Amino acid sequence: MKVDLESALDRYLPRRGVPRLLRSAMEYTLFSAGKRLRPQLVLDVCESLGGDLRNAVPAACAVEYIHTYSLIHDDLPAMDDDDVRRGKPSSHVKFDEATAILAGDALQAAAFEAIAKVPDASLAGPLAASLARGAGAAGMVGGQVLDLAPKASLREIHLKKTAALFETSTEMGAIAAKSNRVRNLAHYGRQLGLAFQAVDDILDRDEKGRKNYAVLHGVEAARRFAAKAVGAAKGAIKFLGARGIRLSRIADFVLARTH
Amino acid sequence: MKVDLESALDRYLPRRGVPRLLRSAMEYTLFSAGKRLRPQLVLDVCESLGGDLRNAVPAACAVEYIHTYSLIHDDLPAMDDDDVRRGKPSSHVKFDEATAILAGDALQAAAFEAIAKVPDASLAGPLAASLARGAGAAGMVGGQVLDLAPKASLREIHLKKTAALFETSTEMGAIAAKSNRVRNLAHYGRQLGLAFQAVDDILDRDEKGRKNYAVLHGVEAARRFAAKAVGAAKGAIKFLGARGIRLSRIADFVLARTH
Numbered sequence: 001m002k003v004d005l006e007s008a009l010d011r012y013l014p015r016r017g018v019p020r021l022l023r024s025a026m027e028y029t030l031f032s033a034g035k036r037l038r039p040q041l042v043l044d045v046c047e048s049l050g051g052d053l054r055n056a057v058p059a060a061c062a063v064e065y066i067h068t069y070s071l072i073h074d075d076l077p078a079m080d081d082d083d084v085r086r087g088k089p090s091s092h093v094k095f096d097e098a099t100a101i102l103a104g105d106a107l108q109a110a111a112f113e114a115i116a117k118v119p120d121a122s123l124a125g126p127l128a129a130s131l132a133r134g135a136g137a138a139g140m141v142g143g144q145v146l147d148l149a150p151k152a153s154l155r156e157i158h159l160k161k162t163a164a165l166f167e168t169s170t171e172m173g174a175i176a177a178k179s180n181r182v183r184n185l186a187h188y189g190r191q192l193g194l195a196f197q198a199v200d201d202i203l204d205r206d207e208k209g210r211k212n213y214a215v216l217h218g219v220e221a222a223r224r225f226a227a228k229a230v231g232a233a234k235g236a237i238k239f240l241g242a243r244g245i246r247l248s249r250i251a252d253f254v255l256a257r258t259h
Numbered sequence: 260m261k262v263d264l265e266s267a268l269d270r271y272l273p274r275r276g277v278p279r280l281l282r283s284a285m286e287y288t289l290f291s292a293g294k295r296l297r298p299q300l301v302l303d304v305c306e307s308l309g310g311d312l313r314n315a316v317p318a319a320c321a322v323e324y325i326h327t328y329s330l331i332h333d334d335l336p337a338m339d340d341d342d343v344r345r346g347k348p349s350s351h352v353k354f355d356e357a358t359a360i361l362a363g364d365a366l367q368a369a370a371f372e373a374i375a376k377v378p379d380a381s382l383a384g385p386l387a388a389s390l391a392r393g394a395g396a397a398g399m400v401g402g403q404v405l406d407l408a409p410k411a412s413l414r415e416i417h418l419k420k421t422a423a424l425f426e427t428s429t430e431m432g433a434i435a436a437k438s439n440r441v442r443n444l445a446h447y448g449r450q451l452g453l454a455f456q457a458v459d460d461i462l463d464r465d466e467k468g469r470k471n472y473a474v475l476h477g478v479e480a481a482r483r484f485a486a487k488a489v490g491a492a493k494g495a496i497k498f499l500g501a502r503g504i505r506l507s508r509i510a511d512f513v514l515a516r517t518h
Contacts, residue, residue, distance in 0.1 A: 017397035017419075019411075022404040026396065073364060078356030097337035098407055101360065102400050105332060108364065109395030112371045116388035125383030129375035136368030137285065138276035141361050145281040148357055152278075160276075 001053045003043055005036055005060065012061040012114040018106075025095050025103035026110070030068045032086050039064045041169040041192075042176070044250065045185055048243050051177020058118045059127050059172040062111035066135045067165060069107035072100050074144065108135070118176070126175045134168025147211065154211050158197045159190070166193030184236045191233035192251055198226040199257050230255045260312045262302055264295055264319065271320040271373040273365075284354050284362035285369070289327045291345045298323045300428040300451075301435070303509065304444050307502050310436020317377045318386050318431040321370035325394045326424060328366035331359050333403065367394070377435070385434045393427025406470065413470050417456045418449070425452030443495045450492035451510055457485040458516050489514045 039060035046056035075082040075090040092100035115127045143161025146152035170189030174182040201213040202222050214222040233251045237244040298319035305315035334341040334349040342352050351359035374386045402420025405411035429448030433441040460472040461481050473481040489510045496503040
């Protein structure tokens with residue numbers, strides 16, 4: 001089964017009864033050339049485990065809606081105050097602050113609306129639990145709060161701010177596949193997320209910004225940290241044998257961005 | 260079964276791994292003397308339909324988390340710019356804007372995390388669908404966008420901004436009770452919400468504010484409108500007979516606030 005992720009992202013977005021301005025603002029950031037890394041992880045994990053991809057598609061869309069809302073809210077003047085996102089004006093610049101806040105809020109609701117539409121209804125609860133944990137106060141949002149705090153540990157920030165949503169992505173892929181290896185895949189995603197953030201810090205080390213691993217500990221240390229996390233990620237999916245090749249390659253790809 | 264709503268609201272809020280500041284900000288507005296009208300509706304509808312209240316409690320908490328997050332975001336400087344809420348400093352005044360935005364975001368995630376914990380797991384999907392619709396782009400958030408738009412119709416604003424979450428509350432109560440009268444109860448909630456908003460407009464007619472029914476059409480017209488909606492609400496639950504007495508009284512109570 002070949003999944004057309006872009007059309008699924010459009011299809012699961014609420015349309016009927018949605019004010020036009022709001023729908024525009026939701027689409028503006030959602031369809032602005034994101035890498036789709038997290039939704040692709042949901043799909044790839046489900047497929048690697050031999051699951052039915054139809055149960056993974058709503059979860060894949062959901063995690064991208066969450067990621068998109070977090071970008072919109074992070075760019076707000078009260079947060080990172082970024083006027084540009086992916087080479088285009090940020091949401092609050094293109095529209096206004098109120099619309100940007102509301103577009104983010106609506107995307108979060110849309111994520112759970114998508115989850116509720118999973119074909120196998122017995123998966124709605126476990127998928128929603130995973131997404132809410134990864135996106136919520138103990139996950140991504142908690143990481144944002146720590147990122148703004150004066151003395152939170154970098155590892156704690158990265159674990160919550162970035163790794164939590166990667167973990168949710170791979171966990172949901174495994175849940176969608178009805179695997180009994182959900183914990184292995186969650187671990188794979190968490191380590192992948194830590195590596196991804198360390199690499200991001202290397203690439204962004206010259207930009208102004210808050211806590212950065214490569215700035216604090218040096219580029220070499222960041223690269224070693226990322227390599228170790230990628231090793232741990234690949235270790236967690238060893239049980240997959242040859243079926244794990246694609247997931248191993250994704251891990252290698254995350255690391256290769258440093259070169 | 261007697262439900263201790265306040266302790267349930269505390270129990271379903273994520274705690275483990277939540278940064279202390281974030282948890283404080285979430286609790287600050289959540290436990291600031293709200294009327295708990297929406298969660299009580301979830302419980303009362305479920306009980307009136309003879310359902311198992313244990314399945315209604317997570318949904319009751321969820322709708323109050325959503326309502327609370329909407330208050331926090333509505334008060335932000337970019338939105339209504341209200342410094343006071345229920346006689347206390349608003350969230351962004353007590354904490355700061357970034358923390359208020361994130362506390363709202365985390366409360367929305369917490370709502371769906373609560374839903375995912377419903378004891379009868381088969382209800383998680385339908386409850387999440389109802390809540391996401393009522394809270395999202397075609398519901399509450401859509402209403403906020405229209406409220407900020409220059410020429411949206413007042414009825415459309417009230418339907419989305421207020422009535423959608425009332426409708427979700429009563430709909431979720433009926434879903435939790437596994438009733439085959441979900442549509443009747445949704446209609447009851449929607450009409451109740453319209454009445455509630457018209458009455459609110461009467462009570463707030465002297466405050467600065469955006470679109471107000473009582474200011475636009477006069478207090479008498481607003482009262483007539485509310486009375487008609489309350490009549491429609493009571494009509495939708497006629498099938499309950501004597502079991503509908505409490506829900507009828509709630510409708511009367513909403514109207515009585517005008518006097």
